[in-house]
Amino acid sequence: MKSASWWRNRPEVGQTWLIIAVSLYFTVVFNNAFVRFILGASNHEGTAQALVMSTALVFITGLHVLLLSLLGWRWTLKPILLVMIPASAAAAYYSDNYGIFFDASMVRNVFRTDTAEAGELMTWGFAGAMLLKSAPPLLVVVWIRIRKESSILRLLVKRVLLVVATLVITSGAVMSQFDDLSSLMRNNKSARYLITPENYIVSSIRVLQQDRRAPRGPLSKVAEDARLDPHPIGSKPHLLVIVVGETVRAQNWGLSGYARQTTPMLARRDVVNYVDVTACGSNTEVSVPCMFSVYGRRSYDRDKIKRSESLLHVLERAGVKTLWRDNQSGCKGVCADLAFESYREPPDHPLCTNQACRDEVMLSGLHGAIDDNPGDVVVVLHQLGNHGPAYFKRYGEEFRTFTPDCRSADLGKCTREEIVNAYDNAIVATDDFLAKAIDMLAADTSHDTAMIYVSDHGESLGEGNLYLHGLPYAIAPATQVKVPMVVWLSEGIQRERGIDPSCLRAQAGSSISHDNLFHSVLGLMEVQTEVRDEGLNLFGRCEKPNAETETPTSGQSKRSGTSKIAEVLGDEHG
Incomplete structure (x- = not known):
């Protein structure tokens, strides 16, 4: 009572x-x-x-x-x-x-x-x-x-x-x-x-x-006229791996002049490093759909991008098989109704814990899947990368190069030096991952191979008392929108496509953006369409005629067939 x-x-x-x-x-x-x-x-x-x-x-x-x-x-x-x-x-x-x-x-x-x-x-x-x-x-x-x-x-x-x-x-x-x-x-x-x-x-x-108000139903068609140029007789099919990095900023990228060597493995490989690259957005939700869209940041319209086909849909229409392997939070609509594999729910694998997988897991089984494939393939690997604030979870002890490093997701418990050390260690892990991807592609004898790496956005590490990312684009600092980009081309694809690597390096200091990705991939994969803008095709600027290359007659078509990769890519994963 x-x-x-x-x-x-x-x-x-x-x-x-x-x-x-x-x-x-x-x-x-x-x-x-x-x-x-x-x-x-x-x-x-x-x-x-x-x-x-x-x-x-x-x-x-x-x-x-x-x-x-x-x-x-x-x-x-x-x-x-x-x-x-x-x-x-x-x-x-x-x-x-x-x-x-x-x-x-x-x-x-x-x-x-x-x-x-x-x-x-x-x-x-x-x-x-x-x-x-x-x-x-x-x-x-x-x-x-x-x-x-x-x-x-x-x-x-x-x-x-x-x-x-x-x-x-x-x-x-x-x-x-x-x-x-x-x-x-x-x-x-x-x-x-x-x-x-x-x-x-x-x-x-x-x-x-x-x-x-987002429309339901099929996506709006993009590049309905897309078609593959026939490969020269006797040449190999193309295999392109696009690595979408997570939260890596250009300022801390070793290849771009950072005081620390955060990219020691890439420095030993024959890559082209682009030093002035601007992201479509300051967060994944904006940047990933934008970089794979024909509209890009120049004509940015979120609703139009969301309801339109992506670069991968255009590639598929032209006859290029695509596969999205994801260690992040999904493809953000880029791979809608296309082949998709997720490692976000950790499988029983040595590279995975009960919480997350190391990015290297996305390379597991990939080489076997693409072996002896007669057709062209584009594989996207979406990294967990430097996703914060728990940077220390993104690398193992073997990559703990810079110490003392912040060992907590609560950045308030760490000094700025410790936070930067942890962040840089995560980049070192990404460097190793990219080097292994390149080595895997270099060892492929059945394809002419290439890799493009580009981060989705950057990160603030205490500059101006800002941390993480996601500021409105109009006020986002350079640390959140300037990102690294690296290209590796096998000797086979350089020769077959007539691409001069010294020309690529000479132009690697010019200002580019995520907008270049859509058109450069179409150019590298030899997909013809009226929407392809040669002014944004990084490879087209450095192509040279190859008189020794024998091309098929108009009656010949691109090689086709079924193989292990066709079976793997034919299975869609939700």
Whole structure:
């Protein structure tokens, strides 16, 4: 009876005061990243800066009040707060500690995160921040009773008065500093993605709207005229391996002049290294579909890319078999309805633990699968690479070159030097993986072989207090969008295609981007189509006529047949 009385005698709080109190809490506790960003972007100092900052805080508090006034009523206010408080604490943690902006692209990444990635992000630092910032207000919300208004009319009047008062106060504050504040926000539009909880709420709605309006049915055709040029009589079929790297930035790539040699194995092989490559996006969800699309960053349209065929579909139409092997979070629609194999659910293999596989597992069985294949093949290997923040999980002891290295997924527990060491060690592991892929291709006697490696995006490692990746493209630093790219061509494919490697090296210092991949692969694989842009074909610039090459007559067609690779690629894996 005493316990029941204790529960019944809980304090009562009116909806208006609870909304105001929670809004102030959101501003003070969950918007530190926004405050730091505004202070850093402001050109003012002293009193002038304080006035602009105070106005900005009044403005975002007003946004919180209006949001809760719209959503929170007697029976909905508590449930909404019980969800919104921990969600806001989580968003604030990643914005505060890693400089994450929760725009639609980042929220889509969150939606697509699998359990393995999510598990790595659940660190003790995250748990501590969640406990400290969300537990007290959650306990208060659970404990208090929301006062029942005497009538619906009285409640509506109070709510209208709250909204009007909020608009008046907020508008008055903004108008008092309008020129400075409007200029600040206009020049730093991405700052709105740091205003919590409005950032993830609005971005989530935007993502759901985009996904809902996405058309169902077959993909729009791209390059319907695609066809293979006949190979010269007696020549071998082509085998191209495209390695899609993960989170490797150009700044730490040994071949590109980094102070450390993070690519010792590639340095011993005859590769062409491109030193100025710009990614399509700052995260995988954007970059991977974009780099395999005919539209690219030049004509970027997410919806158009999503509903159109990719480079792999064009290759298949022309008669080139494709296979996507994945050690990441999928092909992002690039290989829709095509051959796909995933290692994300670790198989029983020495290179796999119960959590993840080393990238080298994607080479396992691949050489046997492509042996004696009479047709052209393109294989995509999608790496786990340098996926953070648990960089130390991406390499074994044999690649632990730079120490001390960060041995935690909670980067807050490590010095910046330790974080960079772990990140660089992961690149060393990728270097070894690429070298093994090249050696496997060089040993292939049944194909003329080639490899293209390009990272999907880069990574911030503490520069400007930013970590990880995914900043809006307009403000993403070079560390997140400048990536390495390497090409290796066998002597056979150089000779058969008439490609001058010295010409490739001479042009490797020019500025290129992910946009070059689509057209360069079509050029290398000798796929003719009107959509192929020779201005973006890196290999076409360095082709030279080969008078000794005998070509088939018009009546001859490309070799065909069935083999082990045809059987393997014919089996689709979901």
